[in-house]
Amino acid sequence: MAASLLRSSSPFSLTPHQPNPRPLNNSPKFLPIKATISSDKPIEANTTKHRRPADENIRQEAHRRASSHHNNFSAKYVPFNADPSCTESYSLDEIVYRSRSGGLLDVQHDIEALKEFDGSYWKSLFDSRIGKTTWPYGSGVWSKKEWVLPEIDSDDIISAFEGNSNMFWAERFGKQYLGMNDLWVKHCGISHTGSFKDLGMTVLVSQVNRLRKMNRPVVGVGCASTGDTSAALSAYCASAGIPSIVFLPANKISMAQLVQPIANGAFVLSLDTDFDGCMQLVREVTAELPIYLANSLNSLRLEGQKTAAIEILQQFDWEVPDWVIVPGGNLGNIYAFYKGFHMCKELGLVDRIPRLVCAQAANANPLYLHFKSGWSDFSPVKAKTTFASAIQIGDPVSIDRAVYALKNSNGIVEEATEEELMDAMAQADATGMFICPHTGVALSALAKLRNSGVIRPTDRTVVVSTAHGLKFTQSKIDYHSKAIPEMACRLANPPVNVKADFGSVMDVLKKYLLSKDSRQ
Numbered sequence: 184m185a186a187s188l189l190r191s192s193s194p195f196s197l198t199p200h201q202p203n204p205r206p207l208n209n210s211p212k213f214l215p216i217k218a219t220i221s222s223d224k225p226i227e228a229n230t231t232k233h234r235r236p237a238d239e240n241i242r243q244e245a246h247r248r249a250s251s252h253h254n255n256f257s258a259k260y261v262p263f264n265a266d267p268s269c270t271e272s273y274s275l276d277e278i279v280y281r282s283r284s285g286g287l288l289d290v291q292h293d294i295e296a297l298k299e300f301d302g303s304y305w306k307s308l309f310d311s312r313i314g315k316t317t318w319p320y321g322s323g324v325w326s327k328k329e330w331v332l333p334e335i336d337s338d339d340i341i342s343a344f345e346g347n348s349n350m351f352w353a354e355r356f357g358k359q360y361l362g363m364n365d366l367w368v369k370h371c372g373i374s375h376t377g378s379f380k381d382l383g384m385t386v387l388v389s390q391v392n393r394l395r396k397m398n399r400p401v402v403g404v405g406c407a408s409t410g411d412t413s414a415a416l417s418a419y420c421a422s423a424g425i426p427s428i429v430f431l432p433a434n435k436i437s438m439a440q441l442v443q444p445i446a447n448g449a450f451v452l453s454l455d456t457d458f459d460g461c462m463q464l465v466r467e468v469t470a471e472l473p474i475y476l477a478n479s480l481n482s483l484r485l486e487g488q489k490t491a492a493i494e495i496l497q498q499f500d501w502e503v504p505d506w507v508i509v510p511g512g513n514l515g516n517i518y519a520f521y522k523g524f525h526m527c528k529e530l531g532l533v534d535r536i537p538r539l540v541c542a543q544a545a546n547a548n549p550l551y552l553h554f555k556s557g558w559s560d561f562s563p564v565k566a567k568t569t570f571a572s573a574i575q576i577g578d579p580v581s582i583d584r585a586v587y588a589l590k591n592s593n594g595i596v597e598e599a600t601e602e603e604l605m606d607a608m609a610q611a612d613a614t615g616m617f618i619c620p621h622t623g624v625a626l627s628a629l630a631k632l633r634n635s636g637v638i639r640p641t642d643r644t645v646v647v648s649t650a651h652g653l654k655f656t657q658s659k660i661d662y663h664s665k666a667i668p669e670m671a672c673r674l675a676n677p678p679v680n681v682k683a684d685f686g687s688v689m690d691v692l693k694k695y696l697l698s699k700d701s702r703q
């Protein structure tokens with residue numbers, strides 16, 4: 184096949200850019216056990232459906248319904264994993280990313296207030312909101328608003344009704360390649376901007392929207408990115424009418440990712456460095472200018488991302504899977520999953536949490552090396568080029584969060600070489616998926632843990648797919664063109680060039696059908 188047939192050419196180059204509830208059913212089984220709730224009216228006695236007046240939109244409708252209700256839930260920033268005697272804390276309305284000692288922060292919820300309601304209450308409440316257009320609960324994130332940003336006015340929320348992503352039973356992949364019968368892929372990348380970042384960005388940009396309404400000094404929102412955070416940030420900011428500024432490593436992200444912030448009107452800086460260099464710069468810049476930092480160093484993001492874990496439990500009817508495998512780069516997401524599962528346990532929705540696996544590309548594996556060293560001193564690495572370009576990160580900001588999540592979930596870290604991750608992606612695609620290379624990393628990690636017997640054939644296992652495959656088509660084109668140096672690309676499936684006449688077409692088809700026949 185002519186490889187050139189598959190190669191895309193594009194007018195874009197990475198050069199500097201010019202400025203430019205549903206109410207809960209009132210049947211007794213759904214009523215709260217210990218108290219009545221008075222949050223954004225999650226419970227309503229009247230189940231009769233009234234259409235809102237024609238001149239009212241869903242935001243105004245939510246505001247009218249909620250106006251007389253105030254909730255008792257609250258959250259604040261505290262130093263991450265601090266000693267229980269520590270009294271340092273900050274309001275979520277403050278602009279703060281680090282603790283006094285320079286450590287990470289965490290969003291701490293008033294768990295005692297949430298515990299006023301038992302596990303079955305929360306399950307029923309969350310279940311009752313799925314698939315509705317009621318603002319803002321139609322979002323998989325905001326359907327858990329009480330656990331995310333309980334104090335934000337629904338009117339301040341910027342949402343694309345993200346979340347509620349499908350979970351795919353990987354029947355054929357599990358059976359054919361791993362001998363597994365209960366393997367699932369949670370498609371977090373089938374989302375508004377094509378990655379799980381939407382889950383965190385709706386929360387962060389909503390809070391920024393609130394801060395700006397409070398006249399706090401936030402002129403714009405900025406991030407460093409390997410392509411997905413920048414896409415989500417620019418889309419949510421565009422939706423809110425807030426300026427966004429993205430720092431991208433030149434020539435290190437896919438064309439599909441690059442075009443997203445450009446199209447959404449972000450101020451795009453193309454920098455001659457890698458992601459870690461961009462991250463360093465954006466941290467320095469946001470310390471000087473009124474630009475709010477949108478990377479996952481900002482713990483608000485993880486409050487949204489943790490809802491994917493809650494969703495997984497919900498999709499299994501609140502049965503806990505044995506394993507959840509997450510590709511890791513800057514390492515916020517693995518902690519977000521831990522936090523979501525842990526909250527469900529703490530608040531009585533489930534009685535245990537799954538074991539977590541963080542999967543890294545061997546070319547960008549600082550967490551893997553740390554794990555293999557028995558969690559001795561952590562050293563950042565210089566990340567090398569990988570097809571899993573969104574996780575080409577050598578100095579992850581959330582390293583402490585990731586270690587905490589893995590230690591507290593009896594977790595494991597695995598790695599995948601370039602050939603392993605590309606073959607895994609091709610295998611998965613050939614069984615009906617269309618995954619990104621990062622999901623290929625996670626599937627390779629799974630294969631290794633299956634082969635070593637750590638994960639058993641009947642273990643219920645969820646692989647988290649973090650981005651849409653359509654963002655990474657060039658990697659698939661290279662693979663199926665067999666255009667990757669030193670890679671066998673053994674599952675390549677290139678198109679066949681055929682003369683446009685009946686005889687030629689019949690010849691190749693007969694040959695093809697015979698080859699299929701002989702395999703059965």
Ligand SMILES: Cc1ncc(COP(=O)(O)O)c(C=O)c1O
Binds near residue numbers: 378411514574649
């Ligand atoms: C597609 C994709 N997968 C996985 C990750 C890793 O997530 P985290 O940085 O939270 O570890 C990222 C971003 O880093 C990503 O964009």
Ligand SMILES: N[C@@H](CCOP(=O)(O)O)C(=O)O
Binds near residue numbers: 406409478512515
């Ligand atoms: N893959 C990320 C890297 C930055 O991660 P973040 O979660 O800290 O924003 C990206 O797409 O930029």
